[in-house]
Amino acid sequence: MTPLTLSASVGDIASDLPGAAEVFRRNGISFCCGGALTLADAAAKQGLAPETLLDALQALIDAAGRDAPQETLPLIDHILARYHETHRDELEWLIPLAQKVETVHGDHDEAPLGLTEALIALHDELDSHMLKEEQVLFPMMRQGGHPMIVHPIGVMRHEHDSAAELLREVERITRGLSLPEGACRSWTALYTGLTKFSEDLVRHMHLENSILFPRFEAA
Ligand SMILES: [Fe+2]
Ligand SMILES: [Fe+2]
Known part of the structure; x- marks a missing residue:
């Protein structure tokens, strides 16, 4: 899985992390054509605090797989x-x-x-x-x-x-x-x-x- 840092690309995160695409769509971040954009650049472009974006994505990582059977x-x-x-x-x-x-x-x-x-x-x-x-x-x-x-x-x-x-x-x-x-x-x-x-x-x-x-x- 792509490590969650500000230099990770939004395209990689969107196709790796369940729910990330939805977070990006909601914040007006395009990950199709500007997929090579880093999280830092995407946040700056939309006027978002980078920490806010990282927190939202980290919450998804924490939640991923929680509902799936463990065995x-x-x-x-x-x-x-x-x-x-x-x-x-x-x-x-x-x-x-x-x-x-x-x-x-x-x-x-x-x-x-x-x-x-x-x-x-x-x-x-x-x-x-x-x-x-x-x-x-x-x-x-x-x-x-x-x-x-x-x-x-x-x-x-x-x-x-x-x-x-x-x-x-x-x-x-x-x-x-x-x-x-x-x-x-x-x-x-x-x-x-x-x-x-x-x-x-x-x-x-x-x-x-x-x-x-x-x-x-x-x-
Ligand atoms: Fe598979
Ligand atoms: Fe499969």
């Missing part, structure tokens, strides 16, 4: 039911909805052009990633670990980075998931659904990166 086996079951299944269900309707909005509003100044393509890439990436966890990594964990387990874990961490990169791309294409004036119902439903999906994905990867994986890497 490893129930935690794996929770990740599968609450995140793997949910991502698959949601992408199934988000992709055609994105396609519809791009087709119908293609000539609108703020149309999210390229969104369908980015979501299909995210779908393909996640689908193979989750299958590897379901068929290889999680069964190893259920058996208490494996001498070589750090290798598949390393691959999963790397794939999380690629998924986070695609999330930032979605953020950029949709200008931070902000709707244009008078957006139709489909466009609104699309961005509402994508906001929830993005939050879930960040939370899912955080549970694995910061809670589940370290238990086996340390052993």
